[in-house]
Amino acid sequence: MHELRRIVGFLGQYRRDAVIGILLVVIESAFEMVIPILMADIIDVGVATRDVDYIVRQGMYMGVCAVLSLVTGLMYARFAARASYGLGAHLRAAEYERVQGYSFTNLDHFETSSLVTRMTTDVTVIQNALNAGFRPMVRGPVMLVIGFALAFYLNTELALVFVAVAPVMAVALVLIVRHVGPLYGVLQRTVDRLNDVVQEMLTAVRAVKAYVRGDYECEQFRRVNEELAGTSEHTFRFAVLNMPVLYVSMYTVTTLIMWFGGQMILGDALAVGELTGFLSYVMQIMNSLIMISNVFLLLTRSLASIHRICEVLDEPVDLASPEHAATEVEDGSIEFRDVSFKYRADAQANVLEHVTLSIPAGSTVGVLGGTGSGKTTLVQLIPRLYDATEGEVMIGGRNVREYDVAALRDAVAIVLQKNVLFSGTVRENLLWGDAHATTGELLEACRQARVDEFLDRLPGGLDYDLGQGGVNVSGGQKQRLCIARALLKRPKVLIFDDSTSAVDMATEADIRSALASLTGVTKVIIAQRVSSVMEADQIVVLDDGRVHAVGTHAELLASDNIYQEIYASQTKQHGPCGDGGAAAQAGAVQAADALVGSAASPHEEATSSSHDQLDPSKGGER
Template sequence: MQDLKRVFTHLGPFKKEFILSILFIIAETGFELTIPLIMADIIDVGVQTRDIHYICMKGVQMGFCALFSLITGLLYARYAARAALGFGSGVREAEFSRIQSYSFANLDHFSTSSLITRMTTDITVMQNAITGGIRPMVRGPVMLIMGLFLAFWMNAALALVFVICTPVLACILFFIVRKVAPLYGKLQVCMDRVNAAIQENLTAIRAVKAFVREEYEEEVFEKANRDLADTSRTTFHFAVLNLPAFQLTMYTSIVLILWFGGGFIQAGSMQVGELTGFLSYVLQIVNSLMMISNVFLMLTRSLASARRINQVFDETSTLSDPENPCQVIPDGQIDFDHVSFKYKKEAKEYTLSDIDLHIEAGETVGIIGGTGSSKSTLVQLIPRLYDATSGSVRVGGRDVRSYSLEALRDGVGIVLQKNVLFSGTIRENLLWGNPRATEAELQAACRAACADEFIRTLPEGLDTRLDQGGVNLSGGQRQRLCIARALLKRPKILIFDDSTSAVDTATESRIREALEAIPSMTKLVIAQRILSVMHADKIVILDDGRIHAVGTHQSLLAESPIYREIYESQKGGR
């Protein structure tokens, strides 16, 4: 229940609506419970004495009670909906904000599909718990307490039937909740898997069609969907036992009350109207017990969702700003001081081992190495996408952990290996680099990245709309837009993580020349092609997470067998 309490703290701004909805439920219940008392008076007094005036007066009272019950019920629905929608919006916004603060290491703990499910399905479950749960949660106990009080007040002997029925209902409810509770958690995990299958298939739909793997993907989705259906079927198989069990108990109670009530009427200790009113309370009491049981089932499912939502909030970010962070990066000097790194603390081997490297401000440094040599991991330590496990990374002579994350990442431009563009216009995507960039700055960045060549051919130029991920552009065009976006930041350090792999060598040469015209910017170029780095001030060769050699193109050709082997293998295809 602690998980539910924590999630419902986000109800704060809508407490007024929440409290009003509860008050209106109580008022509605009070008006409904008054009706059987009036009905008993009509039968026992008005009908028996044939007093038409009394019957009409009581009828008007019943009408007012029904009308006020309707009005308070509508007001409850209004305020409950406001509270639920406001609560859902607040939790979703807080959860999204929390995810934005995560480091890459934190994001590694959750799959994308799971985070999507937690922000959609799980929050919807919590919203439904408010819209569909407040009414029975408040109405059930109020009706039960007031109904039992009035039933005992009308006939204490006959009301003893509930003393027998209540423990039976409690045992049934305990069995159902105990069985269903763990199944709801499994149900949400199955939902994660379905979302993962859909997301993966739609993201890679071109590859699926290119390799004619539609049938295989259908089988993958069918299995995930079948698991969800089977888990849902098992879960609700036990959950629906609630209704027949309560109906059995309810009708048994009615039969017993009619049996004993009939005996009391024959004995003269009870009147027909009193029995009629008592039966109304019986139905309301049993109905309240049914509502309470449904609330328990709803809370059980909500508890599973609340636990998953809290896991997102409980994830402690591995990165944080120091107490008095430095806000200015003086220059682009970079130092790796005996840096080692592994993605998980429990990992036996380091991904990077004892990296010792000095890069002067304004230098152009090429980084090459075989697949899996941890080239990308090395540069991701500079903007603190990950933190070094041991040793220190310094930028501008200061440890990167002494800067505020915003200042550090604002001073480091990185064009990732995987091009990331968003739905919207080319202009909107470029403005990610600098929201205040002028038209002239946009054009200059596009020229430097050689993106102006294809933008000129588009009918709407910079205002051309991109589909999600920029799929209506070629790979090389997407890479050039990402480079232009990074240049707009005017960073002290610019990192190219194999960012020109889809660009022809002539275009790459022009991009390199444009970058060389910015002497104050430190440039790190990760590449597979030696042609992309041979003109760098120095070249770093990584091998299995270690620095194998550092030098210029000529010195490495003479001294490094690994570099020479890569050069010889690529020389024929230049």
């Protein structure tokens, strides 16, 4: 019930509409409950005495009550709709805002499909429950109380017949609700799985078609769709039992009342009009019980959705800005002080182990290592996408935990391993980097990222529609657009997470040349190709989450066996690198000097190193 009260609190300014709706339902019910008394008077007084004027007058009163009941009912519908849909809008906004504040760790706790279901289907369940259940939720108890009072007023003996049957209905309803309640939670989780399959298929539809796996995906959908159908059938098979129970009880009560009432009429203890009016109240009471039972079922299903929504709202955000947080990053210097990290507290091994690094402001640092060595994890600690498990990560001389999270991430631009573009035009995507950038600034960023090489060929240029997720451009073009977007932030730290793997060597050399002209920006470049980082001020070699070596290209080529192996594999030098002695190392250094010389000419590099384009881009590493 605490969660229910909490959800009601999201009505906000629509609370007034809800209160007015309640009052209108009470007034509507009161008008309806007066009608049977007027009808009884017409039969017992007007018809019995053949007083036509009395019949007409009472009939007019009945008509006025019916019209007023209709008007208040229509007014209620308007206010109830406003309250329910306003609540739904507030809940979706609250969930969406909460998710925006999540760290990567928080997002790991929920499947994407589950979050989509919680923001759509679960909110709709609550919204419909309020819209459809608001009237019976108020009207049912009001009619029940007033109906009982007036039934006892008309005839106490007949009212006791109904009282004897009421406990049977109550027990049956409680048993049904207790059994159905948990099934609604299972039903919503099944909807999660259905959304997961649909989302995965639509996201990877090109791969599905390329591998001719349409039949497999159809089978996956058929299985989860049948699971949802079976779960729904099982759930609602029990949910609908309340109606037969209530109708059997209603007809049993009606039969008993007519039997005892008839006996009382024959004994002159009851008038025909009283019995007619009493039966009307019995019908009103039974209808109110049916409404209350339906409300209980709606509420039971809503409670399952309310719990799922509260899980999103109550998820503790582990990356919050501290009080009196620093809002300005002095420079782009980066330091890792004995940093260890693991994604889950219960993980047996760390992803990073005792990493200690110092990166001066304005320098360029390359990061190399095998798949799974922790390269992406390392750079994700810089903008505090995750927090270090042990040790400290420093930027601008301060621990990243001391900064306002938004200010820290504004000072750090990261081009992710997986390129992300949004539905909209080229201009709209680039403006993510700087919402106030002029057309000239956009074009300059495009020039630096070499987007200008294909921008003129796009219909509309900056106003070209990229489609959903940027499906209208190639992988290399996506990477260059993401780089341009990052450059528009004018950050103090610029991180490239294997962000040029899909571009050719000549274009990559041009991008490196443009980046070299950026002053006062610390650049961290994760790469698979040695040629991408060989001109860096220092290169960090990671191995199994540890810093294996740090140095310049020439230093590592002369002394580090892992770097030598990477270099040899990419230049097709298969001689002994790690244990081959001074002669082999000298030969490697000479080859490195030749490669450095060729790098001065991007187009020569593109020609001499064309085999590098066959190197697959890294995938799947976190």
